[in-house]
Amino acid sequence: MNKITQLFNIKYPIIQGGMIWSSGYKLASAVSNAGGLGLIGAGSMYPEVLREHIQKCKRATDKPFGVNIPMLYPNIEEIMNIVVDEGVKIVFTSAGNPKTWTSFLKSKGITVVHVVSSSIFALKAQKAGVDAIVAEGFEAGGHNGREETTTLTLIPMVKEKIQIPIIAAGGIATGRGMLAVMILGADGVQVGSRFAASLESSSHHNFKQKILDLKEGDTQLTLKELAPVRLVKNKFYEDVQDLYRKCPSKEDLAQLLGRARAKKGMFEGDLEEGELEIGQIAGLIHEILPAEKIIHQMITDFEAACQEKTKFEF
Ligand SMILES: Cc1cc2nc3c(=O)[nH]c(=O)nc-3n(C[C@H](O)[C@H](O)[C@H](O)COP(=O)(O)O)c2cc1C
Numbered sequence: 269m270n271k272i273t274q275l276f277n278i279k280y281p282i283i284q285g286g287m288i289w290s291s292g293y294k295l296a297s298a299v300s301n302a303g304g305l306g307l308i309g310a311g312s313m314y315p316e317v318l319r320e321h322i323q324k325c326k327r328a329t330d331k332p333f334g335v336n337i338p339m340l341y342p343n344i345e346e347i348m349n350i351v352v353d354e355g356v357k358i359v360f361t362s363a364g365n366p367k368t369w370t371s372f373l374k375s376k377g378i379t380v381v382h383v384v385s386s387s388i389f390a391l392k393a394q395k396a397g398v399d400a401i402v403a404e405g406f407e408a409g410g411h412n413g414r415e416e417t418t419t420l421t422l423i424p425m426v427k428e429k430i431q432i433p434i435i436a437a438g439g440i441a442t443g444r445g446m447l448a449v450m451i452l453g454a455d456g457v458q459v460g461s462r463f464a465a466s467l468e469s470s471s472h473h474n475f476k477q478k479i480l481d482l483k484e485g486d487t488q489l490t491l492k493e494l495a496p497v498r499l500v501k502n503k504f505y506e507d508v509q510d511l512y513r514k515c516p517s518k519e520d521l522a523q524l525l526g527r528a529r530a531k532k533g534m535f536e537g538d539l540e541e542g543e544l545e546i547g548q549i550a551g552l553i554h555e556i557l558p559a560e561k562i563i564h565q566m567i568t569d570f571e572a573a574c575q576e577k578t579k580f581e582f
Pocket residue numbers: 284285286287288290309310311312336337338361362363383404407408409410411437438439440458459460461462464534545546547548549
């Protein structure tokens with residue numbers, strides 16, 4: 269048992285990050301059934317779609333699972349009420365102020381975790397009363413901090429500042445990566461990109477296949493003026509770079525991004541015109557695997573790495 273397995277009542281301190289267009293109930297329940305913590309990504313779901321996924325997840329697993337809610341969500345109040353109504357026990361909030369919803373969720377007996385990308389926001393989240401934080405480095409897929417702090421530097425800096433449990437995210441896809449961040453002070457890990465390319469991920473097959481083809485340097489953090497996001501360097505990304513050369517306003521960027529780019533790329537499989545969110549660790553993902561196998565490989569690798577102490581003697 270460690271702080272994270274105890275907090276969520278799970279076997280392994282591995283959390284599958286909530287991911288728009290990737291983490292529906294199939295992925296979340298598969299991860300939870302395998303001993304990790306699965307999260308349904310509410311960010312790309314209409315409220316009633318989220319309710320359906322929660323209900324299906326409850327039928328697909330008797331293990332704990334949670335919901336990830338980006339707080340910029342337009343129907344945020346409705347979403348929060350559905351989560352309470354459906355008896356969800358664990359909520360991960362992101363992209364917003366942790367003060368806004370933490371006390372409401374805690375008053376309903378829900379365990380609350382907030383995602384941050386700096387030690388300043390980690391402190392704010394601790395002050396807001398969350399049970400744990402996810403500290404997410406610059407390598408991560410999806411939206412990210414403007415400061416570009418890497419996981420390797422972020423975790424020990426956050427550890428220096430806060431007392432609540434820390435879940436490290438960004439660039440972790442192996443047991444060795446997991447051990448590294450735990451040595452730096454994390455109590456568990458949140459893994460996104462590796463699970464985006466899992467069998468149960470709801471992403472389009474084209475996107476999953478694209479992840480396998482990516483190499484070092486094939487992603488970049490961009491659109492900092494809107495909400496910084498790490499993207500695959502495809503045609504859409506190049507269109508964004510072309511626009512940057514014309515010194516665009518925030519409105520110009522928002523117009524190019526439009527409304528359904530992420531859906532087009534990750535869910536409908538348009539690899540050119542769509543927005544493809546993935547982390548730097550994609551360069552280490554070579555196979556689409558079932559979630560259970562991913563967790564099994566991570567734990568086997570973690571345990572093997574723990575046995576290699578003599579390697580560190582000098
Ligand atoms: C396709 C994709 C979609 C994501 N969507 C969300 C989201 O909706 N909410 C959120 O808090 N994080 C989101 N993330 C971030 C993940 O939850 C996780 O923290 C991150 O992927 C960890 O870094 P890694 O990609 O290096 O594993 C997303 C990541 C990816 C790859």
